[in-house]
Amino acid sequence: MNLGIFFQQMPDADETWAQMLLSGLNYTLTVALFAWLLAFFAGSIVGVIRTTDRRWLVRLGNAYVELFRNIPLLVQFFIWYFVLPGVLPSVKHWVVSLDPTEHQLVTAILCLGFYTSARIAEQVKSGILALPRGQRLAGYALGLTQAQTYRYVLLPMAYRIIIPPLTSDTMSLIKNTSVAYSIGLVELFFRTREMGEITFRYFEAFAAATLIYIVISMIANRVMVLIESRVAVPGYVSLGK
Amino acid sequence: MGDLDFEVIQRAGPYLWKGLQYTLQLTAVAAVGGIFFGTLLALARLSSAKLLAKTAAGYVNLMRATPLLLVIFWFYFLVPVLLQMITGADAPPRIGAERSAYFTFIMFEAAFFCEIMRAGIQSIPKGQVGAAYALGLNYWQVMKLVVLPQAFRNMLPVLLTQTIILFQDVSLVSLLNVTDFVGASVKIAQRDSRIVELYCFVAIVYFVCCLSLSWAVKRLQSRIAIIR
Numbered sequence: 001m002n003l004g005i006f007f008q009q010m011p012d013a014d015e016t017w018a019q020m021l022l023s024g025l026n027y028t029l030t031v032a033l034f035a036w037l038l039a040f041f042a043g044s045i046v047g048v049i050r051t052t053d054r055r056w057l058v059r060l061g062n063a064y065v066e067l068f069r070n071i072p073l074l075v076q077f078f079i080w081y082f083v084l085p086g087v088l089p090s091v092k093h094w095v096v097s098l099d100p101t102e103h104q105l106v107t108a109i110l111c112l113g114f115y116t117s118a119r120i121a122e123q124v125k126s127g128i129l130a131l132p133r134g135q136r137l138a139g140y141a142l143g144l145t146q147a148q149t150y151r152y153v154l155l156p157m158a159y160r161i162i163i164p165p166l167t168s169d170t171m172s173l174i175k176n177t178s179v180a181y182s183i184g185l186v187e188l189f190f191r192t193r194e195m196g197e198i199t200f201r202y203f204e205a206f207a208a209a210t211l212i213y214i215v216i217s218m219i220a221n222r223v224m225v226l227i228e229s230r231v232a233v234p235g236y237v238s239l240g241k
Numbered sequence: 242m243g244d245l246d247f248e249v250i251q252r253a254g255p256y257l258w259k260g261l262q263y264t265l266q267l268t269a270v271a272a273v274g275g276i277f278f279g280t281l282l283a284l285a286r287l288s289s290a291k292l293l294a295k296t297a298a299g300y301v302n303l304m305r306a307t308p309l310l311l312v313i314f315w316f317y318f319l320v321p322v323l324l325q326m327i328t329g330a331d332a333p334p335r336i337g338a339e340r341s342a343y344f345t346f347i348m349f350e351a352a353f354f355c356e357i358m359r360a361g362i363q364s365i366p367k368g369q370v371g372a373a374y375a376l377g378l379n380y381w382q383v384m385k386l387v388v389l390p391q392a393f394r395n396m397l398p399v400l401l402t403q404t405i406i407l408f409q410d411v412s413l414v415s416l417l418n419v420t421d422f423v424g425a426s427v428k429i430a431q432r433d434s435r436i437v438e439l440y441c442f443v444a445i446v447y448f449v450c451c452l453s454l455s456w457a458v459k460r461l462q463s464r465i466a467i468i469r
Contacts, residue, residue: 076444082440
């Protein structure tokens with residue numbers, strides 16, 4: 001074990017190995033952040049339509065969730081990265097105009113975003129269904145439209161209920177960014193392997209990466225707990241304190 | 242896109258089938274081994290020996306906080322070294338990624354099965370444990386005869402759902418150049434330049450398998466719910 005390796009210069013570059021790992025972390029966090037936003041947005045829409053009374057919307061939402069949940073993430077990466085441009089000429093046209101790293105970044109965000117959205121949709125749905133039926137009816141009785149009932153009555157409570165499962169989905173998302181290595185995105189795991197292969201310091205490289213992943217997962221966890229206690233409605237959801 | 246050739250799948254059929262067999266085998270072994278060690282871990286986590294409980298909890302949390310891909314590579318490097326230490330051989334034995342994957346997935350999934358079994362064990366009313374001790378059974382008898390059979394039964398749907406997730410996660414070994422189902426199709430896809438056909442085929446096979454399995458689990462769940 002030799003920690004000095006992290007402060008040594010890389011061959012043919014001005015960076016140290018530590019800086020290279022951190023540049024990988026930068027991509028990891030970028031992908032995680034944008035994929036989370038996409039997943040939250042898409043997951044909320046799909047989760048909501050699965051609780052409406054329109055049969056076809058419910059079916060559509062169910063199909064969406066099953067589609068993204070029953071194909072391994074790695075295969076989904078291949079589909080987004082190789083198959084989509086291969087099948088749709090317009091996508092191919094656009095992809096060719098991109099820088100390869102940009103293409104990988106966009107692919108990773110879309111793939112992880114939609115993959116995670118299916119999980120978030122499941123949580124949003126169960127959050128809404130966990131609310132007493134009377135809340136929806138009370139909303140309608142006040143003269144709110146269905147959209148308003150969701151916006152002002154159901155969703156604010158449902159989101160608060162699902163923060164704990166949402167936290168574990170967020171942590172999974174951060175871990176899953178490592179699969180973007182398969183399409184060659186230079187994220188943290190890619191950089192870790194690269195460092196191991198060039199320096200033969202596999203142990204140091206992997207230990208550093210493991211530590212970084214654990215720390216960012218823990219930070220994400222803390223942030224979610226903080227949000228949970230900030231937005232808690234007094235007297236409604238007990239925080240177990 | 243008019244020049245898709247799905248016959249390539251038929252031609253590569255035996256090779257893909259061999260890959261799928263490896264995937265299924267790895268899934269089955271990892272599920273059985275993972276449930277076994279996961280149950281032991283759960284018992285350790287719930288034990289009154291503080292050190293044992295803390296160690297088990299630390300292991301489970303470490304596995305759950307680390308990306309599977311990293312764990313796969315960790316074990317790939319470490320298993321030969323560990324085997325060398327155990328057997329006292331002169332050089333680390335070359336076991337290859339294919340065989341180290343069995344070890345990886347058993348140890349990794351044990352952490353997830355542990356959490357499921359822990360919930361299952363805790364779902365058994367305390368009075369039953371007390372009653373069993375009052376009958377004069379010892380710890381292992383209480384667990385084996387009273388608690389674990391019910392815990393397994395209550396958690397069966399969750400254990401199976403986790404196994405479906407495991408079945409999907411196994412695909413990641415292809416990144417270590419292992420010829421599992423995904424690995425086999427990547428190789429054929431690259432050799433024959435039939436990427437679209439093969440990746441679509443893989444996605445469809447996984448989709449059909451996982452969807453029908455999860456429907457079966459849902460069915461099972463409702464049947465268990467009626468009996469209880």
